[in-house]
Amino acid sequence: MAYILNLETATKNCSVSIANGGKVLAVREIATENFSHAEKLHVFIEECLQEANLTFQNINAVAVSKGPGSYTGLRIGVSAAKGFCYALNIPLISVDTLELLAKKVTIENGIIVPMIDARRMEVYTAFFGNDYTKISETEAKVIDENSFFEVQVPMHLVGDGAIKLKSVLTDTKFNFYDEILYPSALEMCQLSFDKFKISDFEDVAYFEPFYLKDFVLNK
Template sequence: MNYILNIETSTKNCSVSIAKAGKTIICKEIAEEGYSHAERLHVFIEASLKEAGITYKDLSAIAVSQGPGSYTGLRIGVSAAKGLCFALDLPLIAVDTLKVLASQVTISNGLIVPMIDARRMEVYSAIFNTEFEKLREVQAEIINEDSFENLQDTIYFVGDCAEKCKAVLTKENFVFLDEIKYPSAKEMSVLSYEKYKKNDIVDVAYFEPFYLKDFLITTSKKQ
């Protein structure tokens, strides 16, 4: 039946969906300040399967949002997905978190810049066209008044960084879509199904989330 369980936990939004042939039939999610992913995720998975009228045995694959995003959130989502894949002998599909976020935008012209909050004025971002093709790879960058100044198209910003970025990203061609704040497993359905049809899967044993900033970990210098 090509049922896929989609898991998205890269931000404050703990999100789970069941998709059939690329169409979301059930989605359960909640965004809380306290990051309740550890408590909510498996409850959402069980409830989603029950409402969809299927069991784990009916699943064809499990998809997880790979990052970038919250270290803890990603670990919880990926650990759950890998555990289920091992137990059920299912393939694991990894989906780009920023593409999931960008996929909520419906425009005919312009560019899409999904942004996930890092800290202070730093964000994780990428640039997509209206076909959700990535025009610039993911970066961790400090946002200032010169950011994205070389882009002449109308730029649509989405993500949980709007409040802090609006003060500096003020050019006339910049548009903030405030209603699109977090990536959701709802938008993973099409993306994961396309990968499933191409057998674009990852190694369950060795797959790790895309943290992006691991290289910034340093040790203090001895005096």
């Protein structure tokens, strides 16, 4: 088996888990409006290690949510993950943030559409089948009342980007899940272990988050 430290910081949810062979041993997370990642991430890591009765020397790999998402949040998570991998000489694994969000809902028919808020009427999004296979490319998409008119199957919208669009996307094919706002390190546990088993690792020196859009400084 493999002990994997999972870090999810791409959104307002600062989330950490430790798993062994894909099974969750410990998890800590908190979602705040002001982004508490810099203050909470390393505290959560230490708490998870203590709960799992492990030390850093027991960790076999670090997995990080690669984006898209918050520029600052992604930088914090990836920087921490790379630092641990360098110091411990262990592999780095990256996981698609939208896939993590899609994994939080189970459907029988239609498509899952995770949406991460990209401000105003724009979201980061992609389509996933009911088996979580990604069936469209990730994009930053501006949404209006005519969006997705070509889709003729039920659409299951999840994420903080979806919730802000409830007044715009009013067709009966749109299904909203108000309780599902952010991706979590919980869903990373099996995904990161699956990648570990096939040695699907990133280059620690050159890996960069998937920002999708250029960083814009707000004045």
